[in-house]
Amino acid sequence: MQNRITELFKIEFPIIQGGMIWTSGWRLASAVSNSGGLGVIGAGSMYPDVLREHIQKCKKATSKPFAVNIPMLYPDIDKLMDIIIEEDVKIVFTSAGNPKAWTSFLKEKGITVVHVVSSLKFALKAQEAGVDAIVAEGFEAGGHNGRDETTTLVLIPSVKEKITIPLIAAGGIATGKAMLAAMVLGADGVQVGSRFVASEEASNHINFKEVVVNANEGDTHLTLKELAPVRLVKNKFYNEVQKAYAEGANTDELKTLLGRGRAKKGMFLGDLEDGELEIGQVSALIHDIKPAAQIVEEMMSEFNKRKAELSSL
Numbered sequence: 001m002q003n004r005i006t007e008l009f010k011i012e013f014p015i016i017q018g019g020m021i022w023t024s025g026w027r028l029a030s031a032v033s034n035s036g037g038l039g040v041i042g043a044g045s046m047y048p049d050v051l052r053e054h055i056q057k058c059k060k061a062t063s064k065p066f067a068v069n070i071p072m073l074y075p076d077i078d079k080l081m082d083i084i085i086e087e088d089v090k091i092v093f094t095s096a097g098n099p100k101a102w103t104s105f106l107k108e109k110g111i112t113v114v115h116v117v118s119s120l121k122f123a124l125k126a127q128e129a130g131v132d133a134i135v136a137e138g139f140e141a142g143g144h145n146g147r148d149e150t151t152t153l154v155l156i157p158s159v160k161e162k163i164t165i166p167l168i169a170a171g172g173i174a175t176g177k178a179m180l181a182a183m184v185l186g187a188d189g190v191q192v193g194s195r196f197v198a199s200e201e202a203s204n205h206i207n208f209k210e211v212v213v214n215a216n217e218g219d220t221h222l223t224l225k226e227l228a229p230v231r232l233v234k235n236k237f238y239n240e241v242q243k244a245y246a247e248g249a250n251t252d253e254l255k256t257l258l259g260r261g262r263a264k265k266g267m268f269l270g271d272l273e274d275g276e277l278e279i280g281q282v283s284a285l286i287h288d289i290k291p292a293a294q295i296v297e298e299m300m301s302e303f304n305k306r307k308a309e310l311s312s313l
C-alpha cells in the first residue's frame with residue numbers, strides 16, 4: 001500500500017504504534033517495524049541512558065524505520081534530544097506540549113517530525129510550526145488527552161478540512177475496519193495504542209495486559225483534567241480520585257494524591273489497586289494478547305476485506 005504516510009516514513013502499511021510510557025520499548029517498536037508498520041519507542045518513562053540503550057537495541061533488532069516519542073512534559077528534555085541526535089534517530093513524534101519548542105531544531109538536523117494533538121487549534125499550530133505530519137487523537141484514546149473531549153469521529157474530518165500535511169488518526173482504532181473508517185474520514189494513516197498494550201512484546205506488566213483483555217465498555221474514564229487529563233481504568237486509585245473530587249479537592253490536593261510513580265506502579269509493576277492504569281475505550285474490544293506482527297497483519301487483512309465489501313453498501 002502506498003500513500004503520503006507510507007512514503008513519508010518509508011514503511012509498508014500506514015499503521016503507527018503509538019509511543020507509550022512503560023509499554024513501548026525496543027521489543028515492541030522493532031516488532032511493529034519488522035511487520036511493516038512504524039514502531040515508536042516511548043521515551044516518556046525512560047532516563048536518558050535507558051533511551052539510548054533502547055534505541056541501540058532497536059537498531060540491532062530491525063533494519064526498518066522506527067521512531068521515538070518525546071512527550072514535552074519530560075523534565076530533562078534537552079538530554080533526550082541530545083541522544084536523538086547522537087544516535088541518529090530519523091523520526092521523532094513530539095506530544096503534550098508546544099510544537100514550536102523543538103520542531104525547527106529537529107528539522108534542521110534532517111529529522112522527520114510528527115506532533116500529536118487533540119484539537120483543531122493545536123493541529124493548526126503544529127502545521128504552522130513546520131511539522132511533517134500530525135497525529136490527531138480523539139477522546140476515546142488511552143493515555144493523556146485533551147480537555148475538550150472531541151471524539152475521533154469529529155476530530156479527524158475537522159482537522160482534515162483545515163490542514164494540508166499528512167494526517168494520522170488516533171483514538172479507538174484497534175481493528176482494520178476502524179482503520180478503514182478513519183481513512184474514509186480523511187486520515188492518511190492510523191496510530192494505535194491500546195491494542196499494542198495487549199501484545200506479547202509490550203513491556204508492561206502481565207497483570208495490566210489482563211485488565212485490558214477483560215475490560216468492558218464503560219470501564220475507563222478521562223479524569224484529572226486539572227493536572228493533565230488522562231484516561232484511566234476505574235480501579236481503587238481512580239475511586240480515590242473521584243472521592244477527592246466529591247470532597248472538593250483543589251489542584252494541589254489532587255497532585256498530592258497522584259504523588260509520584262503511579263503510572264509505573266500500575267502499568268509496569270502490575271499494582272492494579274494503587275497504580276494508574278492508562279488505556280483507551282477500545283479496550284472493550286480487545287480480547288486477547290498476541291504478537292505485534294499478528295496485530296498488524298490482521299488489521300491489514302481486515303482493512304482490505306472491508307474495503308472490498310464497501311461497494312455493496
Ligand SMILES: Cc1cc2nc3c(=O)[nH]c(=O)nc-3n(C[C@H](O)[C@H](O)[C@H](O)COP(=O)(O)O)c2cc1C
Nearest residue numbers: 018019020021044095141142143171172193194280
Ligand atoms: C499505556 C499508554 C501509554 C501512553 N503513553 C503515551 C506517551 O508516552 N506519549 C504519547 O504521546 N502518547 C501516549 N499514549 C497515547 C498513544 O500513543 C496513542 O496515541 C493512543 O493510545 C491511541 O488511542 P488508542 O489507545 O485508542 O489506540 C499512551 C497510551 C497508552 C494506552
